[in-house]
Amino acid sequence: MLHSEIINLRATTLEDLDFVLDAEGAELNRRFIGQWSREQHTAALDNGDIMHLIVQDSAGERAGYVILTGIQDRNLTVCIKRIVIQTKGCGYGKMTLKLLSSWAFTHTDTHRLWLDVKDHNARAQHVYEGAGFKLEGTLRECVRTEEGFESLQVMSMLRHEYIYE
Numbered sequence: 001m002l003h004s005e006i007i008n009l010r011a012t013t014l015e016d017l018d019f020v021l022d023a024e025g026a027e028l029n030r031r032f033i034g035q036w037s038r039e040q041h042t043a044a045l046d047n048g049d050i051m052h053l054i055v056q057d058s059a060g061e062r063a064g065y066v067i068l069t070g071i072q073d074r075n076l077t078v079c080i081k082r083i084v085i086q087t088k089g090c091g092y093g094k095m096t097l098k099l100l101s102s103w104a105f106t107h108t109d110t111h112r113l114w115l116d117v118k119d120h121n122a123r124a125q126h127v128y129e130g131a132g133f134k135l136e137g138t139l140r141e142c143v144r145t146e147e148g149f150e151s152l153q154v155m156s157m158l159r160h161e162y163i164y165e
Helices: 014-025 038-045 092-107 122-130
Strands: 007-011 050-057 062-069 077-085 112-118 134-145 148-158
Touching: 007 092, 014 038, 014 050, 014 062, 014 077, 038 050, 050 092, 062 092, 077 092, 092 112, 092 122, 112 122, 112 134, 122 148
Parallel strands: 077 112
Antiparallel strands: 007 050, 050 062, 062 077, 112 148, 134 148
16 A cells, blocks of 8 residues: 555455554553554444554565544544554564555545654654654543553644655
8 A cells, every 4th residue: 555665554354453552552652542342443443534554674575554533623633543563673664654654645635644653752853853743732631541541642744744755
């Protein structure tokens, strides 16, 4: 579906869901992202307002996944609901953001592309800033976890801020 020299993004299939659930629950990921059940992921595959995509490396191996929501939003606002990269340190996250931003602003009428990130996830915040996302504000203690409440940083990119390459 979306391609670069180092990764491809393609539609997630039912056969990918074991990988998705393993990636979501992996020790290095789970404290930074929400957790969905297999049923929630399965329902997302057939929902026209959601794009559920697998990130593959150039050899075709699954390296992560991404979920976009708001595809049919009348306000032309698309959310990067989840981005999980299992193969870390290879630039796959940066390239995934580049491909998604390019697709949203060149192939759709999207006006605003946004995401939220836990306030303690400095690595991801740095990647998002480098991709052109701007901090909008903080949703204070809005996520309840086993350890207590966590805050989210809301970041976005508007169509007129996107740099076409």
